[in-house]
Structure formats: structure tokens, C-alpha cells
Amino acid sequence: xxxxxxxxxxxxxxxxxxxVGSEGVWTVIAVIVAIATLALGYANEKAHYDxxx
Amino acid sequence: MEExxxxxxxxxxxxxxxAQLTNTMFAxxxxxxxxxxxMIIHAGFLAYEMGATRLKNTLSSGIKNLLxxxxxxxxxxxxxxxxxxxxxxxIDGAMGAMEISGFAYANAIALPWxxxxxxxxxxxxxxxxxxxxxxxxxxxxxxxxxxxxxxxERIQTVGFVILAIVLGSFAWVVAAAWGWHADGxxxxxxxxxxxxxxxxxxxxxxxFALGVLFNLGPRLGKFNADGSAxxxxxxxxxxxxxxxxxxxxxxFGFLMACIILPGESWSWAGTGTTIYGxxxxxxxxxxxxxxxxxxxxxxxWVFTRDPFWMMxxxxxxxxxxxxxxxxxxxxQIIIISILAGIILxxxxxxxxxxxxxxxxxxxTVHGTIGIFGVLMLGVMASGYPALDAYAPEGVATITLWGQxxxxxxxxxxxxxxxxxxxxxxKSLGMLRVPDAVQxxxxxxVKVPAQAYPEGMNSPASEDV
Numbered sequence: 363x364x365x366x367x368x369x370x371x372x373x374x375x376x377x378x379x380x381x382v383g384s385e386g387v388w389t390v391i392a393v394i395v396a397i398a399t400l401a402l403g404y405a406n407e408k409a410h411y412d413x414x415x
Numbered sequence: 416m417e418e419x420x421x422x423x424x425x426x427x428x429x430x431x432x433x434a435q436l437t438n439t440m441f442a443x444x445x446x447x448x449x450x451x452x453x454m455i456i457h458a459g460f461l462a463y464e465m466g467a468t469r470l471k472n473t474l475s476s477g478i479k480n481l482l483x484x485x486x487x488x489x490x491x492x493x494x495x496x497x498x499x500x501x502x503x504x505x506i507d508g509a510m511g512a513m514e515i516s517g518f519a520y521a522n523a524i525a526l527p528w529x530x531x532x533x534x535x536x537x538x539x540x541x542x543x544x545x546x547x548x549x550x551x552x553x554x555x556x557x558x559x560x561x562x563x564x565x566x567x568e569r570i571q572t573v574g575f576v577i578l579a580i581v582l583g584s585f586a587w588v589v590a591a592a593w594g595w596h597a598d599g600x601x602x603x604x605x606x607x608x609x610x611x612x613x614x615x616x617x618x619x620x621x622x623f624a625l626g627v628l629f630n631l632g633p634r635l636g637k638f639n640a641d642g643s644a645x646x647x648x649x650x651x652x653x654x655x656x657x658x659x660x661x662x663x664x665x666x667f668g669f670l671m672a673c674i675i676l677p678g679e680s681w682s683w684a685g686t687g688t689t690i691y692g693x694x695x696x697x698x699x700x701x702x703x704x705x706x707x708x709x710x711x712x713x714x715x716w717v718f719t720r721d722p723f724w725m726m727x728x729x730x731x732x733x734x735x736x737x738x739x740x741x742x743x744x745x746x747q748i749i750i751i752s753i754l755a756g757i758i759l760x761x762x763x764x765x766x767x768x769x770x771x772x773x774x775x776x777x778x779t780v781h782g783t784i785g786i787f788g789v790l791m792l793g794v795m796a797s798g799y800p801a802l803d804a805y806a807p808e809g810v811a812t813i814t815l816w817g818q819x820x821x822x823x824x825x826x827x828x829x830x831x832x833x834x835x836x837x838x839x840x841k842s843l844g845m846l847r848v849p850d851a852v853q854x855x856x857x858x859x860v861k862v863p864a865q866a867y868p869e870g871m872n873s874p875a876s877e878d879v
Contacts, residue, residue: 385535396493
């Protein structure tokens with residue numbers, strides 16, 4: 363999940379990001395965060411509409 | 416002697432490697448710089464739509480633009496890029512003749528997990544995937560933002576964001592896969608040519624907006640009981656006009672990113688080409704874009720004398736020739752873009768006569784003129800090969816019939832999802848802002864900030 367899969371930058375020949383091998387986990391978390399923010403934003407906005415009706 | 420030959424060979428190899436590295440870095444930089452240039456389009460949309468909004472809704476219009484951009488970019492990373500590579504040959508996801516399409520290919524390069532994740536993040540051996548993705552992500556955000564202006568002052572933020580995601584990360588992507596990809600079935604079977612995306616970006620977005628407008632309805636006070644329309648003026652015409660000019664500036668980035676550069680493993684030929692592999696140059700764009708902007712301004716000025724419509728005409732000028740910016744002769748561009756500018760306002764008035772409140776003319780500028788541009792190329796370029804020599808035998812040429820088929824597909828890819836998704840949002844109460852809130856103003860209800868704390872006032876025009 364965290365850290366690099368290599369010990370030296372000299373060994374790097376391809377992917378060079380943190381968490382190689384656990385990209386799917388990070389992507390699932392990112393999707394959940396994105397959906398949650400949209401839902402929270404909707405609830406927040408709806409509360410303001412309701413207050414002024 | 417042998418030593419000298421070996422040294423010379425080594426030197427030649429070193430020079431070749433150096434030249435290749437320079438070419439690769441140039442290509443990476445070229446597409447990278449197209450991204451901030453396209454960001455200027457969004458600065459333009461922001462200014463344009465906030466200016467076209469009444470004072471009471473200024474900031475909420477801006478919020479809508481910012482979120483359309485942000486959520487489209489994120490969702491394009493999650494799945495939009497995958498659709499582009501997966502669907503060119505059709506919904507069965509088969510691999511095309513060029514072997515750069517289909518489910519298997521998309522799974523290998525465009526998913527942010529598994530083996531393909533190496534192409535969806537930093538990779539020392541890959542100077543292309545990130546900049547290509549970035550340019551396409553900006554195409555996606557631009558498409559989503561085109562819809563935005565038509566819906567101002569009465570659409571809910573989250574409902575709009577969902578529509579932007581559907582348009583920016585799915586609907587136009589399908590159109591691009593089918594008509595803007597060397598394996599796209601509209602290209603290989605019907606010879607569709609849409610270099611600058613008049614149909615697959617502008618028309619799809621314009622007709623998507625139209626589909627939404629059917630369900631969203633007009634702003635309060637737009638139409639009278641007898642069906643006649645009232646003009647609802649935005650609060651800041653100068654901001655709107657400057658915003659439109661910024662959109663024009665950004666379109667240089669959009670169009671430069673439509674060129675495939677030479678000399679790389681992913682290049683089509685030894686020269687610059689279109690996305691279809693047909694040959695072209697940046698010089699073609701230099702001729703075309705500025706002439707089209709000028710033609711559109713002049714054409715719109717003739718009957719409107721209104722800077723808003725003149726700058727909309729500039730945009731319409733570009734869109735009207737975008738399909739063939741790679742092959743039009745400049746004098747043809749002048750004629751077509753002036754014509755587009757002239758028909759722009761009457762087309763917008765015609766749409767309004769049906770009770771459609773397209774607040775900034777987006778359906779007309781992008782939808783109607785986009786289709787006009789796709790069809791004009793069918794008239795002007797019939798017989799040209801749609802793909803270059805590498806293409807399989809029997810590939811279609813550009814024809815008016817092919818451009819017509821493409822136009823119908825682009826219209827449907829816009830209006831059908833736009834109508835269906837907005838109908839669902841409407842049934843869920845997520846589409847239209849309540850009337851009481853519209854009357855009060857969206858900013859005062861939901862934005863904890865004030866557009867002009869010191870107020871603003873200016874005399875009304877007497878030339879109406």
C-alpha cells in the first residue's frame with residue numbers, strides 16, 4: 363500500500379509511484395471518496411433549498 | 416580503419432539516440448502545454464457564464480462550472496479513458512484492424528488498477544500516456560462545460576454535476592471512439608471525418624443540453640402566457656464577451672492537441688497527422704482558426720450588432736470549419752464561417768420559438784453549427800480518403816452520406832442520454848431549483864459569499 367517496490371532509483375525502469383501492486387485499492391478508495399463528497403454536497407445544498415421554501 | 420568505422424557507427428548511434436530523445440521530449444512537452452491552454456477555455460466559460468447570469472445568481476453559476484470541470488476530470492480517470500479505447504468498433508468491444516481498440520486493449524492500458532495501472536501513473540519508460548490522457552481529459556471537461564451555459568440560473572448543482580459526468584466521461588467519449596479513432600466504425604465504414612470535433616464534441620454537447628432543457632424547463636419569467644419570450648439580460652456583458660474570447664484562445668490548445676506528432680512509436684507517419692492518420696500541419700490550423708474566428712464575428716455582426724452574438728459568432732466560425740481544419744483552403748473557411756455567423760442568431764430565435772430557454776445559445780452555437788460543420792465537410796471534401804495508406808483495403812472515403820450518418824449518430828448520442836438522465840434526476844427532485852429559490856436568487860440561498868460587496872449599477876442601453 364505504501365512505499366516503493368525498489369531500493370534505488372537506478373533500478374527504476376518502469377512504473378515509479380508509491381504503492382505499486384495496490385493501485386486497485388487506492389482507486390476503490392478514491393471512487394468512494396468522490397461519491398461520498400457528491401452525496402454530502404447534495405445533502406448540504408438540499409438543506410439550503412428546503413430552508414428557503 | 417575498422418576502429419574508425421566502429422567509432423563512426425557508435426557516434427551515429429549516439430546522435431540517433433539524442434535526436435530521438437529530443438523528439439520524445441518535444442512531443443511530451445507539446446501535449447503537456449496543450450493542457451493549460453485548454454484550461455483557458457474553462458477560464459472563459461467561467462467568465463462568460465457568470466457574466467451572462469443575473470446578479471443574484473452570479474457565484475452559483477461559477478460554482479457549477481468549477482464542479483463540472485472537477486468531477487469530469489476525476490471520472491474521466493476512473494472510466495472515461497477506458498471507454499475511448501474499448502468501444503471504437505462497437506459495443507461488442509472487438510479489436511479493430513489497427514489493433515489499438517477493444518475491451519482487451521482498453522483493459523491493458525486504460526484501467527487504474529492491475530497491470531494497466533503502469534500506464535495510468537508515473538512511469539519512467541512512458542512519456543506519452545499521461546499527456547495524452549491529460550489532453551483528452553480536458554476535451555472531456557470542455558464538452559461537459561459546453562452544456563453548462565444553456566442551463567444557468569435554475570439547475571441544481573449536484574444534478575448538473577451528474578449530467579456533466581454522463582456527458583463528459585461517457586456520451587462524447589462514445590462519439591469519439593466511433594468517429595475520432597482510426598478503428599472507429601463511423602470512420603472505417605462511413606468515412607466520417609471530424610478533425611476538430613465539430614460533431615463529436617460540439618454537436619454531442621449541444622444536443623445533450625437540448626435533451627436536458629426539455630425536462631429542466633425555462634427560467635422563471637422567460638416566457639409569457641401567450642408563449643412570447645422575454646430577454647433576460649446577464650449582469651455583466653463585458654465579462655461575458657471577454658470570457659468568449661478566452662474560450663477562443665483556449666481552442667488553440669484544443670485543436671493543437673488533435674494533431675498526432677511524428678517520430679514516435681505511436682505516430683502514424685513521418686509527418687504530423689490527424690487522429691485518423693491523414694497528413695496535416697500546424698500551419699493549416701494557423702490559417703484556419705484565425706480566419707474562422709474573423710469570419711464568424713463578421714457574419715454575426717451583420718444582423719445583430721451585438722458583441723455577445725459577435726463573439727458567439729467567433730466560436731461558431733471555428734466550429735463550422737472544425738471538421739475540416741486540416742484540409743480546407745482558407746478562402747473556403749472565410750465563406751463557411753461568415754455563413755455560420757449569419758445563420759447563428761436566426762437559428763437561436765427559431766429554437767426559442769418552441770419555448771426552449773437556451774440561456775446563452777449553447778444548443779445553437781455548438782449543436783446546430785456543429786452539425787452544419789460536419790455536413791459542410793461532406794459537401795466540400797467528398798472523395799477524400801478518410802484514413803491514410805496504412806489503413807486496410809476497402810476503407811471508406813469522405814462523403815456527404817457518411818457525414819450525414821455521423822451527424823445523426825452524434826445528435827442521438829447527445830439528446831438521448833441528456834433526456835433520459837435529466838428525466839431520472841427530475842423524478843428524484845434533483846434537477847430544477849425550487850421556484851421560491853429562483854425568485855430569491857441562488858447566491859443568497861446557498862453561497863456563503865457575495866459577488867459584488869460594493870454593488871454595481873450602470874444605465875440601460877437605448878438601442879434595443
